[in-house]
Amino acid sequence: MITSAQLRAARALLGIDQRKLAGLVGVSVPTIQRMEASPHVIRGNVDSLMRLLRALDDAGIALIDDGEASEGGGRGVRLKAPPSRGTTEEAASTPGAGEPS
Numbered sequence: 001m002i003t004s005a006q007l008r009a010a011r012a013l014l015g016i017d018q019r020k021l022a023g024l025v026g027v028s029v030p031t032i033q034r035m036e037a038s039p040h041v042i043r044g045n046v047d048s049l050m051r052l053l054r055a056l057d058d059a060g061i062a063l064i065d066d067g068e069a070s071e072g073g074g075r076g077v078r079l080k081a082p083p084s085r086g087t088t089e090e091a092a093s094t095p096g097a098g099e100p101s
Contacts, residue, residue: 002053002063004038009077010061011036024055 011021018032025032027048035042035052042049056063064070064078 001041001049002056003041004036005079006063007042007052008036010056010063013061013077014059021055024059025052026055027051 011018018029018036022029022032025048031044031048035044053063060074062072062074070078
């Protein structure tokens with residue numbers, strides 16, 4: 001499916017506001033606001049979610065799931081996996097870590 005962060009990023013890539021996206025999808029602005037405020041994966045009416053995905057696809061947005069390769073052309077952005085806690089703590093506790101040599 002789609003996460004709220006992906007939805008906000010898709011809207012930013014398209015350069016449109018919530019009102020414009022609501023018009024493309026055929027839902028109300030409060031529905032888009034609720035979707036974007038979801039904690040992770042967007043939940044809601046299946047019909048609205050399918051229309052959202054179809055509208056984003058029609059607008060040229062390709063959603064990429066975790067671990068999925070990004071094949072094909074086009075520019076885009078992707079979140080990196082968060083660093084493991086041990087790695088950042090080790091670097092912070094090692095004298096001189098992160099300093100240029």
